[in-house]
Amino acid sequence: MNILGIAALYHDAACCILKDGHLVAAAQEERFTRIKHDPDMPYHAMQYCLREAGLTIADIDMLAYYEIPRLKLSRQLYSGLPEVSNEILRHLSPDAVERQIAEKLGYDGPVQFVPHHLSHAASSFFYSGFKESAIFTVDGVGEWATTTYGTGIGKDIDLFEEVHYPHSIGLLYSTITSYLGFSVNDGEYKVMGLAPYGNPRYMDCFRELLMPGDGGQYQLNLPYFDFMNSRKMYAPGLCDLFQHAARLPESALEQFHKDVAKSLQVFLEEVLLEKVKYLHRKTGMENLCMAGGVALNCVANGRIQREGPFRELFVQPAANDAGCALGAAAVAYVTATGRRPPEQRLANACLGPAFSDEEIRNSLRGLFMKARNFSNNPQQLTEKVATLLASGKVVGWFQGRMEFGPRALGARSILADPRDPDMRNRINAMVKKREGFRPFAPVVLEEKMQAHFDLNLPSPFMLQTCQVRSAIDLPAITHVDGSARVQTVNEQTNPALTSLLKAFDRITGCPILLNTSFNVRGEPIVCTPVDAILCFIQTDIDCLVLGNYLFLREDNNLDAVAHIYGMYGHQHKEAISSQLYTFI
């Protein structure tokens, strides 16, 4: 039984493949097309998944899609269409999804449409390893639901209560994100990172914006919002409420903005904690599975884990819509076989393509850069890289299968020494070119996590924050409030990074590295060796490790190429969507 799971046409399209219930591969389309958040039907991700599974399109028994187009249509109509035309109607038709599956993926077999929040719920529960668990999903909006409460027992998921659009705590978060001058769907993380710099002075305003209801319910005070018109998120009344105009993107961040961010964050945590308590009362279960975009808020997750009533929390690494591909596929598997997919917990988020040394060598034949080859002695490479890191070098780290989900977890990462007080600014300047207020995340040897962080359980997916309690000063990864967004690694899930951490520990006494995603600002995380080379060229990273090959900036003069890429490298991107306007 081969099932493709698909999430698409909103943002972050993704595909996964279940072979007899086993998750063989999963990837987001953006990594292949290099278009950030690419929402298009994930053809390239699908081809990769098929290849990885040793299958072809002719072998697929079922395609599971992560929402019900007909229900979504009614919500879209309700939202108020800005313009109604024949063409829009064509796109809006619920058949449009099936048509696109047929035309863009080439798939012509049976399709199972799985409700959006059921997909979220399944993406967490069926991969949690829990025999039974309460389930809490929170996102911007699916079809109608924006928040759901449920239980998973064995193969059965029951979502017993829903909050419906337009009432959505996810959309509240996005609205404030937009009000604070960050982009929606992308800037929520920045707001979370900004919060520790502020004071929760505006809790009253938030209580005015969102009113709790009975049970799991709550309501937004709609006159303050404008997302129904899909032009901007907030209404003028929201500016009046905060007595401040909205911040223009890229303009200076003032204390006010930090205070709003802090208030929002605290308010979100309070609402979520209250709802989690309700869910616990209602289900009496010990475990909690969370999913949906809001479940990527690792600060809130940390509080739910620490202060909430549940014994254990599981959040799947792609808690956002991309992860729905996993959930939809699992639901289709249950429908088709009457069995639950195999029960171990998802141990590893690295579900994407890997490249052997031979493939790296073959795909880079003719490359203008010099590399050092450690294929015969990987341990020597590890020692070398650890030494480079200890001497303050910033390393692009490309090893094994690519991560699924929005976070780099040590397969496509940029690594550096977390003890260096200047490291945060250096990386921001050389790679990220982003707001400098956010610290980077640490990755720590699982066996030593408790010596440095207030963690009781491993955090393999970097989905919760905790306090730093290390004897080592870790300025590059410690937030102003003393917290950090920790990832733990061990020998089983990431042997290469584990060896590197051990080597770094031997040299420095610090089993921790700074870990941030391997990408240029505005681009998706790198996928292939060539993507990594291009990212290396266009940033000022000191070293690049591709499998067992080491590239040093000092061995290579990259200035001329970086310049010409700046001039012409973007043109071929246009050429993907249309070759019509090249050189006319």
Add this chain to the structure above:
Amino acid sequence: MSVSEATRKTAADQLAEFIASGEGNVTDVLEKMKAFKTDNGNIPQQLRNDNAGKYIGIWKEDEQGTSYIRDRQLMPEWVKWAGLNKIPVSTNKERLLLTGESVGRGSFYGNEYSPAIILQHILNSVAGHQGSEITDLAKSGMTPGEMLSLLENAQALKPSQVVIMAGNNFFYGLYDDFIHGSLPEPLAAGELSGRRLKAWIDEALDHQVHVLLQELHRMFVTAGIPVTFVIPAFNLAGWKVTQQESCTPALSGEDLLRWEQLLETARDAQAQGDHESLKKAAEALLALDASHPASYECLGEAALLQHQWTAARQYLETARDHTLLFRSVGKPRILSSVRNAILKYAPQYHIDTIDLNTLLAANAKNGIPGHDFFMDYCHMNMKGIRLCMVAVAVTILHQRGLQHISLDMLHSYAAEIAPPRDVNCMAHIYAAIHHAHNGQGNDNIMFHLKQAFSFSRELATVFCKSYITMVTYRLSSPLTREFMKILENTATCIEYYPEAAFHPRSGKLLDLALTDAMSNMLVEAGAIEPAATAALRLSEHAVELHRVVDLLEPAYSRSSYDNYPFPSNYYTARDIRSSFIFFTDARQSLHGEMICRCKHANNGALQLSVNGRSLLTQPLSKRWIPLSFTIDQSLLTTGMNRIDIIWEQQSIDSTDQIAENISDVITLLNPIRAEIHRFTISI
């Protein structure tokens, strides 16, 4: 939730149900949807519009408001525009704005040799004349809409005259609204034809031209600023109809067979110079499909063989007019409908015209311009640019009241500027690459390579050696060592034609025809061994090296960027023939796997041959079927091998389909013969 909200929810749900049921027609649904329009009528002005006055193209107004400075944020766009850093708002000379498409930029020569530079030189050389300042606002790829908003802002530069060189790109504007537009009434597939589509296209283009000229009149002519419209010309003798443009038309059964036979007959006749058979076959082809450019081209070739120059010219123009029917992405060119519309509306709006078509015909051998004036389809060489700019200068000077000017004098001024030998050499090399990338054959490629070698054998040799190696690697060209060599050798002026190295992502071609031609030149020049290029290809691409090779990669499945304009993710055959290549050391048998289907045709079959020897015949299915085969060692040759597939057909399954909009028409006129989801060769 208020009552009205609950009501809206129920209503939305009912409407969604109604749409999903598919029972209502579009009008019913639109009528029902009116209830869902929101009241917020005021769309906030977009930021971009607020700033519109502050930009002219890539140039941004400075804080003092005295100059426009090239904006570093728009650096990736710079290559499309003139290399000006700064445009002062006021000037003490008479300012002439020159704008338009790439034809106005002077492609392949970089910023060293452009229409604006020549025009400036001519005008400044005219004795007793105070001279001009020409502001070059031409942009490669400019569309009429872009040009209008550019000119709207450029009024701030207070020009005294405006010259437009445009018309080649107008067709591309149709990709926006036109192709999504509804037909006046739905038509059955049987009622559609290329000819009908062409009539709709011509009508739309006429309208586009009308709007453009109307706006030019409003902005400039009414303010007393003369506007001159230079209508570009097309390389009639040189630029050939491409393989994609001559893709199999929507025929089936016996007609299809006949079409295939006739086309073969025509090609043979042309090769043998047999004008009678060529003409006969072409006329028969036309009877089967009156919209096919290849048939008109054959008639044109037949007329050329008979020295019937006027007839030849007419046929070649008709062939050109039928190339842009959405069969291929194609390249820009002036269509008769655009030219005629400009000539028709210009007098109404008091706009002067210069028709290069007429001008070049009067100066070309037999009245049919070719490589003597062009670098490709529409971009002119030095001779063409000079001739054209002299004509523009005459009009400009007339507009300034200077009536008696010696043409010879103007020509001699124009000839005073010439790019250096190296620039000429590279211009022709880049033209050769451009020809190859856009589906032109060996004759055209060789013409430009020979020109390049004649300008600078040394530079051409160095460049071609690097180029062959660069494109033969599977690696993205700009990451190769050879690209570094090209980049470090400033004489190559790669910035004049970055497309030579910056190919589309995952769209690198092997450029076989081009690199073969380059190799031949290099062998002749004694610079490389005859077998060198073949050996390099094998060492980079051998199936034995990569273990599995994906034949659907562009390098193995395409020979140019001239593709169907609405690409599909997987391989889609609209022609009844498909070809693929692979490389092997031929020391063992290889394994092939293909997943294909033939969704729209009945009783299809595929015939697959390797290196011209039939390997298998297989009935096709409407569903994907896997096909697995062994290629015996005896069928293989060391180096490049070729797989040809003929999609045998029968009838197309579209007769009962209805077209509601232009996009449907295009789909039905270009039926899919077969699709391939995966195709690999492995050891």
